[in-house]
Amino acid sequence: MNTLTIVHDFLRRQVKPGAFCIDATAGKGRDTALLCRLAGEQGRVLAFDIQQEAVRQTRALLENEGLRAEVVLDSHADMAQYAAPGTVDCIVFNFGRLPGGDPQIFTTAETSLKAIDAGLHLLRPGGVMALALYYGKENGYTERDAILAHLKTLDDRAYTVLSCDWLNRKNDPPLPIFIWKE
Numbered sequence: 001m002n003t004l005t006i007v008h009d010f011l012r013r014q015v016k017p018g019a020f021c022i023d024a025t026a027g028k029g030r031d032t033a034l035l036c037r038l039a040g041e042q043g044r045v046l047a048f049d050i051q052q053e054a055v056r057q058t059r060a061l062l063e064n065e066g067l068r069a070e071v072v073l074d075s076h077a078d079m080a081q082y083a084a085p086g087t088v089d090c091i092v093f094n095f096g097r098l099p100g101g102d103p104q105i106f107t108t109a110e111t112s113l114k115a116i117d118a119g120l121h122l123l124r125p126g127g128v129m130a131l132a133l134y135y136g137k138e139n140g141y142t143e144r145d146a147i148l149a150h151l152k153t154l155d156d157r158a159y160t161v162l163s164c165d166w167l168n169r170k171n172d173p174p175l176p177i178f179i180w181k182e
Contacts, residue, residue: 128179
């Protein structure tokens with residue numbers, strides 16, 4: 001059991017055929033592909049990444065699996081330019097860096113907090129957000145601490161936030177976090 005399996009199980013339970021989903025950090029495209037399969041032919045999936053290599057890898061994976069999504073070379077902080085408020089069923093984030101990519105390129109609190117807030121505005125009532133928060137190593141703990149502090153300030157009448165922690169795992173295991181919009 002790890003963060004990825006927990007997040008994917010959550011997505012399988014939440015995303016229904018016809019859903020509008022956003023993969024805010026496309027990376028290698030695995031979450032994008034899962035969202036495409038879950039949303040089905042009638043659904044819509046948008047994926048964002050700031051790295052051309054991540055966009056290329058995501059598009060290649062989707063093509064190889066016969067899946068369709070709009071993959072955009074842009075920051076997750078700009079997602080509100082691509083979707084209307086209150087229309088998105090599910091948003092997925094993997095904060096940190098691209099596995100196997102340049103370790104000097106990683107998400108930061110500055111754009112990640114903007115992206116979370118934009119995503120919350122885009123979610124429809126009943127919509128969900130799943131965050132995998134990778135931290136430590138090159139990107140340190142600043143982003144983790146800022147995101148956790150920010151999520152604590154969300155209005156509990158509008159959002160339910162569940163943050164999970166691995167109490168007996170070493171070496172900064174990624175944190176799965178789930179948000180439901182009331």
